[in-house]
Amino acid sequence: MIVSGDPSRLPASDKAALLYAQARGDVSARLWRAALGTNDTTEAQAETASACPDFDLDALLSLLTPTTTAYTPPHPVGLAGLSSQDLPEETGALPDPMHSTRGPATGLGPNDRYSGALNAAAARTGIPAAALAAIVNAEAAKNCDGSWKTGSRNPRSSAAGLGQFLGGTWQGEAERAGTWLHDVATRQGWLGDTGRVLPAARSALLALRYDAAASINATADYALRSVTQLKHAGVAVGEDVANVAKVAYLGHHLGTGDAIRFLRGGLDSRRAKLLLDAQVGAASANQRIAHSGDAATAHRSWLLNYIERNVTPSRFATEGLALAGKSVPAERVDI
Numbered sequence: 002m003i004v005s006g007d008p009s010r011l012p013a014s015d016k017a018a019l020l021y022a023q024a025r026g027d028v029s030a031r032l033w034r035a036a037l038g039t040n041d042t043t044e045a046q047a048e049t050a051s052a053c054p055d056f057d058l059d060a061l062l063s064l065l066t067p068t069t070t071a072y073t074p075p076h077p078v079g080l081a082g083l084s085s086q087d088l089p090e091e092t093g094a095l096p097d098p099m100h101s102t103r104g105p106a107t108g109l110g111p112n113d114r115y116s117g118a119l120n121a122a123a124a125r126t127g128i129p130a131a132a133l134a135a136i137v138n139a140e141a142a143k144n145c146d147g148s149w150k151t152g153s154r155n156p157r158s159s160a161a162g163l164g165q166f167l168g169g170t171w172q173g174e175a176e177r178a179g180t181w182l183h184d185v186a187t188r189q190g191w192l193g194d195t196g197r198v199l200p201a202a203r204s205a206l207l208a209l210r211y212d213a214a215a216s217i218n219a220t221a222d223y224a225l226r227s228v229t230q231l232k233h234a235g236v237a238v239g240e241d242v243a244n245v246a247k248v249a250y251l252g253h254h255l256g257t258g259d260a261i262r263f264l265r266g267g268l269d270s271r272r273a274k275l276l277l278d279a280q281v282g283a284a285s286a287n288q289r290i291a292h293s294g295d296a297a298t299a300h301r302s303w304l305l306n307y308i309e310r311n312v313t314p315s316r317f318a319t320e321g322l323a324l325a326g327k328s329v330p331a332e333r334v335d336i
Contacts, residue, residue: 106130106317111148112138115163118214122221125181128228131314132246133221136253139311140165140220151213157279162210164220164253171210172198174219177226181218185209220253227252227260234261246314254304263301273300 105120115137123130141163142153154161159168166174175186176196186192191202198206209215227249232238238248251260255276262268268276274296277286281303286296293299 104130104318106134108317109134111144111146115149115213115217118217122181122218125218126221126225128221128224128249129242129245129314129318131316131318132242132249133217133224134317135246135312135314136220136224136250137163137217138313138316139250139307140253149213151216152211155279157282161207163213163216164210164223166210166216166219166223168207170223170256171207171219172203174222175206177222180222182209182215182222185215223253224249227257230257231260231264236261236264242314242318246312247308250308250312263304267297267301270296273297276300277303 106116106123109116109119112134115134119130119133119137122128123133137149141149141151144150149163151163153163153165155165160166161168171182174180175182175198176192177183178196183192186198186202186206189202189205191198191206193199228238228245231248231252236248238244248260251263254260255263259268259272259276267273274286274290277289277296277300280286281289286299289299289303290296293302
């Protein structure tokens with residue numbers, strides 16, 4: 002429950018929940034490495050851990066809990082305690098930048114509980130619900146049943162939550178006027194006179210990454226920003242939901258600046274190596290670079306393959322993916 006813009010004034014139980022939400026991803030990664038008996042962070046180990054990703058902190062702790070007592074983690078800090086006056090309006094949507102007709106996200110399976118947040122964020126921003134579901138599905142860690150893990154954390158970076166937002170990016174979205182997260186931060190008193198997040202409020206703000214509704218709404222705002230900026234940079238996004246999802250994902254994954262450079266011919270080798278290391282681990286990155294001949298080619302090959310396999314909005318739409326107006330083939334976006 003969020004009850005104060007100053008975490009130091011929170012009751013002990015809420016402070017504990019804050020610490021739990023912020024730390025569980027880091028602890029989970031350490032437990033995995035300890036369970037595997039190594040500190041290596043290769044891609045092979047990441048794939049081993051993701052084979053049954055519900056064996057995380059909660060599952061590991063449950064092994065230490067008597068079988069007669071179910072382990073119940075502390076309730077993470079989220080939006081459940083906010084009143085309706087504390088939350089941004091879901092109506093009064095921004096003009097739809099693609100002038101599309103689209104239905105709600107479907108085919109969510111074990112993630113159907115997130116359909117309300119996905120559809121509301123889509124209505125507010127104009128980014129198709131199926132595209133948002135595809136982005137989250139590509140970013141979030143998953144349990145064995147395919148359900149998204151709200152408490153996931155990348156052990157190689159500060160990325161956390163369903164949208165895997167870096168701490169700096171999340172703070173930037175809270176400071177960017179017009180976003181859902183900015184509205185929450187404003188109403189909670191987390192922003193100072195200059196519009197920057199107050200140091201005392203940063204922990205509470207970052208803990209919101211583990212809240213599903215907050216992460217989904219931030220993903221939608223960031224997707225709208227990415228699509229808009231990439232269009233202004235001359236990228237022919239078109240009106241096809243698959244194109245929109247891929248372009249939005251590129252912006253989400255790389256940041257708009259790197260996404261533009263990627264689409265215009267690629268990143269420089271130093272930057273590509275840094276990004277590839279963060280995604281697959283240094284050992285696997287070095288193997289890919291040796292095979293491809295240079296870091297930029299290796300990173301481009303990995304990312305394009307990942308997008309092709311994982312950013313699939315057709316999974317989350319019952320109707321055709323072409324939006325109202327003309328349908329643009331996927332190859333229109335040169336990635």
